[in-house]
Amino acid sequence: MFDFSGFGSINIETVIAAVTLFGTSIVWLLDRYLLRRKRLVYRVQVDAQIGVHPKQNRAREMVDVEVVHQGTVVQDPSIVLLRLDNAGGTDIDARDMQDKVSFVFPDRKIVRMKVVESQPDSLGKMLESRMNPADYVDTEKLVVPRIAINRGDHFKFLLVLSGKGRDVAHSGYLAGGSTGGGVYHEPRPRGPGRRTLMFGATTLVLVGALVAFFLVDVLQPPDNCESGQLRVIGSTAVEPTMTELRSAYVTDCTQADITIAANGSRSGVRSLSDLGAQDGTAASKVIAMSDGPAEDAPTLRGEPMAVVVFAVVINRSAAVTSLTTAQLRAIYNGQITNWKDVGGKDLPIRMVSRVGPDSGSRRVFREKVLGGDQELGITSDDCRKDDDAAAAKYHRCEVGTTEELLTRVNEIGGAMGYAELGGARKFPDITIATVDDVVPDSSKVAAGAYKFWEVEHVYTYKVPETGSLTATFLEYVRSPQARPILERSGLVPCSDLPTGFCG
Template sequence: MDFSVFGDIDLGTIIAGVALIASVVAWLIDRYVLRRKRLVYRVQVDAPIGVYPSADKTQQMVDVEVRHQNAVVDNPSIVLLRLDNAGGMDIDPQDMHEKVSFAFPDRKIVGLKVTEAHPSSLGEMLQRRLVPANYVDTSKLVVPRIAINRGDHFKFLLVLSGTGKGVTHAGYLAGGSTGGGVYHEPRPRGPGRRSLMFGALSLLLVGALVALFVADVLQPPDNCASGQVRVIGSTAVEQTMREVRTAYAAECTDADITIAANGSRSGVRTLNETGAQDVGAAGKLIAMSDGPAEDSPELRGEAVAVVVFAVVANRSSDVAGLTTKQLRDIYSGKTTNWKQLGGRDLPIRMVSRVGPDSGSRRVFREKVLGGDQELGISSDDCRRDDDPAAKYHRCEVGTTEELLTRVNEIEGAIGYAELGSARKFPEIAIASVDGVVPDAAKVSDGSYKFWEVEHAYTYKTPEPDSLTAAFLDYLRSTQARPVLSRGGLVPCGDLPAGFCG
């Protein structure tokens, strides 16, 4: 084989480049295909506390006296430890089957603090859970069992006493399609000619590989059609339908598709009423419904995917899981403060969906509340109570997006929403229900109950060459499955036969 095309690049560099390609491919597969739960830590600082008399650090260090509670700390040192959820999935409290901990051999912890966190409420929760008195005179830091969403990170600053050096970890994570783990990420090396070259090469390779992945995932539709279609109905799947629309219209440029979610029942009612007045206009409508719609002789519906719903709470509640009984006590007004559930001393503020047109509200009432109705409204803006006599706090909003925004912003807030949308809000913690974390696998095995089958309805059978028919074909195609999955939906084609009815 002629290697002259590589110019002055030696064989070692070629081998390193091939190794880099393999590493990038492995990372992409691990992150986006295998869907592991990964908690990565990096020791950003591990050094004795002292002052060097000059820039030459080979000279002797001048000791600095460190006192804690009026006692001198012997051989003080400092450690800055950063942890990131670097995986493709959220980490739930139940995933820490064996508590994750960090040890500092031959050193004792004198003090610790959470110095940085994203989101900030995650740091506040950690600081509340970390009782300093429990760690003084110990060599181990145990990470509290809390929800750590994708992209979250936080830092521990520790002051230690002793002559040791180094940090070790223990514990593991469970969950994800292939499990998960805790990984050490070394500090990045300083830039050099070789590292810069490999850095540039890695960017090119990552770009090429991502392009290949995107080309494979976002395949063009099998058939394109022109015209207009308006998708109405469920707000729980509104964002996912926008992404499906974008994927379809990127190739089928003559398709004019509008997403105008207005609630499951409202959407089906609009479709039925439009058909009774103008069959042609109804032929350009698709109504998405959380669960089957009421019987109507002219409506044609089909199951598309399973929508996994979740109970969501503002992180300030400091409660990671709830039982069905506890949820029923909250929504009946018996439990009104998170302190009653082992959380903070904060009033529980229920944020619910408006009226009977919401499919999310109907599913929550049937699957979680056992058919019981929710309480009346005590607040118009979800923050302050307009009814001074009310012993509970509850408001209603029109869409899933509004509900999640309120829960994300308001301390003590709780609500319910589609899982995929809820994961995008940094101040929201997704609660387990009866010890089960919402997940597609838990739906399949029957252990998680808060879900519903999403249906797509048309008025009569759409014309075969219409955009309505083409878009419905795309919605149930293999090309659209990755888009549905990213939105937290489980395509019916990925579930056991008969699961969607």
């Protein structure tokens, strides 16, 4: 025992514990607030086998679920719930992931992968847009795409795997921060007592609910499957939606070879029409998507599919969330060139537009927002700096696809543009602006309050032959199975709207 004046007798173990606690706190504070390391922390919240065969009703064994995927029983199934957090003192930029962060499940193969939680929601939507679940089937590695993860953000992956392994290993490297950064494993907290037992029981209940939701999603195949080849061209605004529909269809219809090759609404319709004149058989294996009805396509068969809600998108740095139609027209005719003139920051407005007349979204923006006026000329090739900065009175560039437009607006300070609503929601540094105080939303479209929208049409060469992949895939696009994908992308099926709304 030691005698400290004024403190009485203090046990040496108490002194050591206090010093250790104080030192740990100092190290944590230095790391988080002074050194500001970039830290991506992962936790394996659940890694458990999914029981025994349900027919074996033996005593003291858990009731089990037989996991079936694409008609085949998954051997030695297990489930992993993996959480990733930005636990550092600063944001993680996509460029910080010099080596992509990945997770390996030795002696196991991925059967199914899903993003089940994220904070904010836009982070999860971005992950979903960049991670095709079909790319991870029958592999032992999960690769996280290069994305921005702000301080305090987190997301979770739920995976069903086959095999007898149990470990989860990671690789990858984070650059940046004042002293660098890294990827760290944080073990699940352990401890005795009722609280731990209650936490474990609650976790099992929640995971059980997630598994049920997850497997129901797995076991929802299309009503009909056909083999063959099909190419989907046209609108880039709905390209991400068509890509997701394609992935969902071919996951169960494995003999279907469907390619998405968006090239602009008018260009797609024109290509299909020209192909039909040359080779009707080849044209019967092509679908063209168009933002709005096509012009001068007498040999094609078209039908409305859904309403596409478009939005005005602004980089968050501008600090502007609302614009009027009059302000938009003033911006796009060069009268307003700085965000401070519409209540935002003192920052030049950089307009990012779609290239040329083949873009359906550009046509819709011109007709329904600009009142038919043409956009200004191009001042920049890369959207970041003007070719003749001294002469430029406004700033405008053009890009080839909706995805490229959204990427530029997301990355460039002061940038703005127009795009399909569902795609815009996936970018964390984009603000979706209200127009004339109306929020872009399908309900506002149906009520007639929001004007920036168009009917998405699907075109084929003549009537698709019954039993062909073209006919069957279109049936799937209109089916209840496809509806969640359409709704998640911000598209409203014409069947959900008043009669005559889609024309």
